[in-house]
Amino acid sequence: MYIDESPDWNIENDGSVVCDLCGTEPxxxxxxxxxxxxxxxxxxxxxxxxxxxxxxxxxxLVLAVPSVLxxxxxSAPADETPPDPPEREERxxxxxxxxxxxxxxxGMVGCINCYQVFIDYLQTSFETEGEPVEHLxxxxxxxxESDALKHEMMRLQRMLxxxxxxxxxxEAAGVRDRLTxxxxxxxxxxx
Amino acid sequence: xxxxxLTASALGLxxxxxxxxxxxxxxxxxxxxxxxxxFDTLKGGMWDRAWRVxxxxxxxxxxxxxxxxxxxxxxxxxxxxxxxxxxxxxxxGEASLEINGVDHVxxxxxxxxxxxxxxxxxxxxxxDRLETVLTYAFDPRxxxxxxxxxxxxxxxxxxxTLHVPALMLTGRLAGAAVGALGQGLSMAPxxxxxxxxxxxxxxxxxxxxxxxxxxxxxxxxRGIVEKERSVRKMLLRESAVQTRDHxxxxxxxxxxxxxxxxPEAVTxxxxxxxxxxxGLADIPGMTATSAFGLISRLQPAHIVMEHMDVKTGCLxxxxxxxxxxxxxxxxxxxxxVRS
Numbered sequence: 001m002y003i004d005e006s007p008d009w010n011i012e013n014d015g016s017v018v019c020d021l022c023g024t025e026p027x028x029x030x031x032x033x034x035x036x037x038x039x040x041x042x043x044x045x046x047x048x049x050x051x052x053x054x055x056x057x058x059x060x061l062v063l064a065v066p067s068v069l070x071x072x073x074x075s076a077p078a079d080e081t082p083p084d085p086p087e088r089e090e091r092x093x094x095x096x097x098x099x100x101x102x103x104x105x106x107g108m109v110g111c112i113n114c115y116q117v118f119i120d121y122l123q124t125s126f127e128t129e130g131e132p133v134e135h136l137x138x139x140x141x142x143x144x145e146s147d148a149l150k151h152e153m154m155r156l157q158r159m160l161x162x163x164x165x166x167x168x169x170x171e172a173a174g175v176r177d178r179l180t181x182x183x184x185x186x187x188x189x190x191x
Numbered sequence: 192x193x194x195x196x197l198t199a200s201a202l203g204l205x206x207x208x209x210x211x212x213x214x215x216x217x218x219x220x221x222x223x224x225x226x227x228x229x230f231d232t233l234k235g236g237m238w239d240r241a242w243r244v245x246x247x248x249x250x251x252x253x254x255x256x257x258x259x260x261x262x263x264x265x266x267x268x269x270x271x272x273x274x275x276x277x278x279x280x281x282x283x284g285e286a287s288l289e290i291n292g293v294d295h296v297x298x299x300x301x302x303x304x305x306x307x308x309x310x311x312x313x314x315x316x317x318x319d320r321l322e323t324v325l326t327y328a329f330d331p332r333x334x335x336x337x338x339x340x341x342x343x344x345x346x347x348x349x350x351x352t353l354h355v356p357a358l359m360l361t362g363r364l365a366g367a368a369v370g371a372l373g374q375g376l377s378m379a380p381x382x383x384x385x386x387x388x389x390x391x392x393x394x395x396x397x398x399x400x401x402x403x404x405x406x407x408x409x410x411x412x413r414g415i416v417e418k419e420r421s422v423r424k425m426l427l428r429e430s431a432v433q434t435r436d437h438x439x440x441x442x443x444x445x446x447x448x449x450x451x452x453x454p455e456a457v458t459x460x461x462x463x464x465x466x467x468x469x470g471l472a473d474i475p476g477m478t479a480t481s482a483f484g485l486i487s488r489l490q491p492a493h494i495v496m497e498h499m500d501v502k503t504g505c506l507x508x509x510x511x512x513x514x515x516x517x518x519x520x521x522x523x524x525x526x527x528v529r530s
Contacts, residue, residue, distance in 0.1 A: 001199070002262065002266060052365065052369075096216040107340075108338045109213065110215070111211075111216060112207070126341070133398050135332065135335075137344065137400040138345065138401055139331075140322055140329050141322055142323075147329065150332070151331050
């Protein structure tokens with residue numbers, strides 16, 4: 001029994017991306033409310049969402065999800081200043097045929113090559129404040145050694161940032177040295 | 192009061208084969224070939240428990256809904272169509288595998304109560320074994336590559352089911368939802384909000400290791416459940432009569448109904464569970480922890496599969512509501528609110 005992730009979660013995909021309440025800040029969350037059987041969708045910026053949450057006496061049901069698709073749309077500079085149409089059309093994946101427009105509309109890529117073709121767009125779309133976007137979790141057991149080295153370096157870079165923030169400079173220096181060593185190994189690794 | 196924080200735990204791991212296009216962009220023949228490759232792997236000797244492969248094309252709506260109700264299949268996969276899709280269940284339902292849904296493979300695990308850590312241990316193991324035959328699409332920076340780039344990274348989705356009727360009734364759920372969203376989690380009602388049962392899950396892409404994501408979901412869930420428990424105590428302290436009345440009426444309806452919809456049944460069982468947890472009600476044969484199991488058994492496809500003729504039964508049959516009411520009468524026989 002899993003929540004049904006219906007398209008309603010991204011209901012405003014083709015519409016406004018600003019907050020329904022203040023009309024100025026970008027909307028980053030989607031609140032679905034059912035009060036006395038009446039369903040309403042509201043798209044809110046974080047500030048307005050907090051005030052709405054405080055004011056909602058008698059609220060019967062709520063759904064709160066960030067809209068990935070909306071986030072993709074919001075982050076695309078092309079939406080604000082339309083680029084030359086030919087250039088836009090040129091952005092497509094040669095392996096699966098996915099275009100940037102497809103990606104914007106569906107939020108889906110067609111193959112691993114898309115991650116390279118649309119890298120600028122995806123990087124902009126998934127920048128989040130305070131959260132590391134580099135993958136620091138599990139990795140395939142059978143991957144190349146260079147993947148393992150890069151993975152370990154990203155883990156150490158994160159550790160280094162945290163140690164510097166805590167002003168634990170001696171430990172940070174040790175981590176930095178280890179990073180340098182791994183960097184040299186990676187440079188000398190033909191894979 | 193129940194010691195469990197989560198009413199149910201679920202986990203999903205999405206993976207793709209590096210050498211093929213993702214399912215929506217791949218040729219049907221290639222998807223069928225991949226499915227066969229995976230099926231052959233599942234039949235191999237590397238598994239501790241046997242996989243049971245289901246034929247999706249021969250599966251009735253009742254059977255697929257039954258799998259969804261058991262947490263073995265996601266609703267989106269059950270509703271989708273297309274070539275090359277496959278499905279298999281591990282052991283007695285400890286895990287399951289969706290093939291060529293949104294991604295090439297999605298491992299799923301579901302169990303009642305607090306079980307996220309155990310589910311991760313199992314799914315991680317199954318994932319490692321699948322990887323011995325599949326070359327996973329992976330990038331050191333992006334992590335496991337998925338059809339939806341917003342899910343790339345761990346490829347893991349954590350679902351924590353929570354029972355929070357007091358927060359819902361008192362209108363405090365919005366605050367909890369916005370708070371959870373601020374922490375990178377989404378919150379949604381599981382059965383249209385019936386019984387105050389909601390599901391919290393990790394919403395977007397983060398780079399954190401899997402165990403940190405699990406811990407994060409558990410911590411936020413614990414905070415929400417603690418808030419629920421304190422609101423229940425407040426209700427009992429400040430509105431003792433109304434609280435008893437609410438639970439007592441639920442027990443009365445459960446004991447004397449002859450036809451019952453699923454949402455109403457969830458709401459009644461939920462009220463009974465609150466009564467048990469607050470020490471206000473006696474329901475012989477039911478405990479706070481068994482309530483979710485009862486709700487599961489009252490779902491439409493469960494009733495058809497377990498109490499009706501599977502060949503002729505359909506999910507729209509009015510008999511389902513009658514059987515559900517009978518099961519509730521039996522379950523709530525002798526139940527009463529303590530004076």
